[in-house]
Amino acid sequence: MHDILIEKKILSRNNQIAVENRKTLKEKGIFSINVVSSPGSGKTTLIEKTIELLKDQVGLAVIEGDIQTDIDARRISRYDIPVRQITTGKACHLDAHMIHHTLPWLFEQDKTQILVIENVGNMVCPAEYDLGEDLMVAVISVTEGDEKPLKYPAIFYTSDVLLINKIDLLEYTDFNIERATKNSLKINPNLKIFQVSSKTGTGIKDWCDFLMNEYNMKNAK
Amino acid sequence: MHEMSITISMMETVKHSMIEHGLKQLKRLRIRVGALTAVEPQSLIFCFEIYVQGTPMEGATLEIENMPLMSKCRGCKKEFRIDEFYYDCPYCNSSSVENISGHELDIVSMEGE
Numbered sequence: 001m002h003d004i005l006i007e008k009k010i011l012s013r014n015n016q017i018a019v020e021n022r023k024t025l026k027e028k029g030i031f032s033i034n035v036v037s038s039p040g041s042g043k044t045t046l047i048e049k050t051i052e053l054l055k056d057q058v059g060l061a062v063i064e065g066d067i068q069t070d071i072d073a074r075r076i077s078r079y080d081i082p083v084r085q086i087t088t089g090k091a092c093h094l095d096a097h098m099i100h101h102t103l104p105w106l107f108e109q110d111k112t113q114i115l116v117i118e119n120v121g122n123m124v125c126p127a128e129y130d131l132g133e134d135l136m137v138a139v140i141s142v143t144e145g146d147e148k149p150l151k152y153p154a155i156f157y158t159s160d161v162l163l164i165n166k167i168d169l170l171e172y173t174d175f176n177i178e179r180a181t182k183n184s185l186k187i188n189p190n191l192k193i194f195q196v197s198s199k200t201g202t203g204i205k206d207w208c209d210f211l212m213n214e215y216n217m218k219n220a221k
Numbered sequence: 222m223h224e225m226s227i228t229i230s231m232m233e234t235v236k237h238s239m240i241e242h243g244l245k246q247l248k249r250l251r252i253r254v255g256a257l258t259a260v261e262p263q264s265l266i267f268c269f270e271i272y273v274q275g276t277p278m279e280g281a282t283l284e285i286e287n288m289p290l291m292s293k294c295r296g297c298k299k300e301f302r303i304d305e306f307y308y309d310c311p312y313c314n315s316s317s318v319e320n321i322s323g324h325e326l327d328i329v330s331m332e333g334e
Contacts, residue, residue: 004332007328007330008328009326009327009328010227010230010234010252011227011230014230091223092223093223095226124223125259128223128258152259154259186307187306
């Protein structure tokens with residue numbers, strides 16, 4: 001009996017499909033973001049605010065990932081943009097395969113330019129699953145702990161953007177913005193960080209300007 | 222807890238490799254798991270043991286090599302271990318470093334007959 005070398009990534013199949021998704025989306029001129037956070041950080045409301053600000057400038061579509069229910073998709077559908085719910089059953093994350101199956105629907109919609117994928121509320125598992133997105137956007141809120149980046153380093157390491165949400169509640173919490181920022185940058189010095197509040201609108205424009213800029217830069221390439 | 226879906230992906234690859242090499246029974250599987258992955262080795266072993274029951278992989282041992290977070294300095298070229306996410310080079314204080322391990326999620330090799 002001898003050792004047979006395999007040397008393959010465990011998630012090689014997911015990664016292959018993610019590469020295909022990325023390529024197909026690029027061919028269609030669609031820029032995509034994968035929004036991840038723990039449950040209750042305010043992902044859906046942030047997406048709603050982003051839609052409100054950008055829907056007249058750019059063609060948007062949303063894929064909602066949840067374990068159960070289409071509540072979030074129904075919320076988004078009020079904005080009159082294409083939205084599709086993926087219910088994962090019991091899976092705690094979206095994977096590239098699920099997105100792959102949703103792409104034919106996406107391509108039937110009129111002029112989508114930015115695709116927003118809201119992942120299942122979970123700070124752990126989505127870190128390992130590339131969906132084929134252009135930007136991974138992590139959200140934390142000030143009602144959570146500022147040590148979160150140190151507790152869940154993988155998601156901060158893989159993300160490109162961090163939105164620190166609910167900053168209107170800062171004075172009621174012990175959350176230390178400086179510490180949270182420092183901890184996040186320690187894990188990922190390239191992380192682009194915005195302080196936002198969906199409630200008051202603080203920082204939403206800065207985040208949306210950044211997103212539009214990323215979209216334009218990608219399109220110019 | 223996504224270790225089961227990680228296990229399923231892993232075992233799909235192993236099954237293919239077993240067929241490819243004509244193995245009827247898996248004895249040992251070696252994998253690498255980096256410190257900065259969202260995967261818990263103990264949960265992975267638990268899922269693996271459930272997965273292999275009643276299959277030609279039953280009884281096989283899963284050996285996990287835990288890979289620490291390591292960096293290499295672009296300045297002095299020395300390699301060092303990262304503790305508590307302090308990335309500066311301990312030899313020359315440069316902050317220009319690149320990660321060289323800690324993100325692995327790889328199937329290394331197998332033994333069987």
